[in-house]
Amino acid sequence: MRKQAYDYLETNDRQLNEKYKLFKKGQTVVDLGYAPGSWSQVAHDRTSPNGRVIGIDILPVQPPKGVSTIQGNFLSPLVQQQVRDYVRNGDSGRSYPATEKLMTTAENEENGTKHMTEEDLITVEKSILEPEMAQEQEDKVVDVVLSDMSAPWDQTTGFWKRSLSDPYRRMMNTSGVNFRDHIGSMELCEAALDFAYETLKPGGSFVCKFFQGAEDKAFEKKLKALFAKVHREKPESSRSESRENFFVALRRKDGVSKGTVFTAV
Numbered sequence: 320m321r322k323q324a325y326d327y328l329e330t331n332d333r334q335l336n337e338k339y340k341l342f343k344k345g346q347t348v349v350d351l352g353y354a355p356g357s358w359s360q361v362a363h364d365r366t367s368p369n370g371r372v373i374g375i376d377i378l379p380v381q382p383p384k385g386v387s388t389i390q391g392n393f394l395s396p397l398v399q400q401q402v403r404d405y406v407r408n409g410d411s412g413r414s415y416p417a418t419e420k421l422m423t424t425a426e427n428e429e430n431g432t433k434h435m436t437e438e439d440l441i442t443v444e445k446s447i448l449e450p451e452m453a454q455e456q457e458d459k460v461v462d463v464v465l466s467d468m469s470a471p472w473d474q475t476t477g478f479w480k481r482s483l484s485d486p487y488r489r490m491m492n493t494s495g496v497n498f499r500d501h502i503g504s505m506e507l508c509e510a511a512l513d514f515a516y517e518t519l520k521p522g523g524s525f526v527c528k529f530f531q532g533a534e535d536k537a538f539e540k541k542l543k544a545l546f547a548k549v550h551r552e553k554p555e556s557s558r559s560e561s562r563e564n565f566f567v568a569l570r571r572k573d574g575v576s577k578g579t580v581f582t583a584v
């Protein structure tokens with residue numbers, strides 16, 4: 320049973336990768352809900368050498384060799400910020416270029432010594448917007464965001480083991496209530512897309528698992544606003560009666576505002 324489940328996970332990722340050629344050497348990949356680590360393992364193999372794979376999971380699990388991990392609930396904004404800081408490769412605070420020119424012009428204006436010309440206003444606007452835009456560009460360091468997150472089983476047995484290497488049986492939880500599974504999976508997809516919006520390079524890819532239902536069309540529209548190509552996939556290895564599906568979104572567009580993506584209808 321356990322071996323079958325591992326095969327299932329591994330083949331999902333291999334099939335998607337073979338079809339869409341998701342990974343290239345040297346890329347940075349973020350794997351949301353990485354445990355026990357089959358996708359991360361494939362991503363690591365395909366992006367080596369010089370690639371970076373960062374896995375996030377709510378469970379404490381020993382990651383595959385060469386994969387960096389952060390343990391936490393990805394629905395928490397604090398955890399999301401921690402992951403963003405980590406992928407940007409330095410968790411020191413943001414540094415904005417000095418805006419001395421702006422201060423001087425504005426102060427002068429206040430003292431009545433100088434009226435702002437249109438040119439001054441453009442300079443002021445640039446001094447505010449350019450650092451923000453530059454920072455946004457700097458944050459976009461990720462080539463592929465994967466999300467296979469689905470709620471883990473509550474642990475009811477096995478506490479005595481204190482084992483990081485045997486977490487598997489908690490990982491394929493569905494409640495059996497389709498609507499509940501669907502809504503839970505869409506919430507995780509939204510969090511993953513928000514993260515992808517902030518961190519994916521133009522041209523980057525996004526893969527996320529979801530359980531089919533009423534809300535998935537609205538989510539697909541958001542993906543279409545941000546990516547040039549969006550596919551729905553049910554890998555052959557996924558059981559046919561299961562409502563589990565994947566979105567594969569390719570080629571992140573440049574210059575699309577967050578409002579455009581998240582209000583797309």
Ligand SMILES: C[S@@+](CC[C@H](N)C(=O)[O-])C[C@H]1O[C@@H](n2cnc3c(N)ncnc32)[C@H](O)[C@@H]1O
Pocket residue numbers: 328329351352353354355356357358359375376377378391392393394467468469470471490491507
């Ligand atoms: C189906 S498993 C992932 C399997 C993995 N892709 C692999 O190839 O080995 C789903 C994982 O999502 C994780 N998960 C679910 N909700 C999460 C959340 N809110 N934050 C972080 N991880 C979460 C679970 O703990 C579980 O390990």
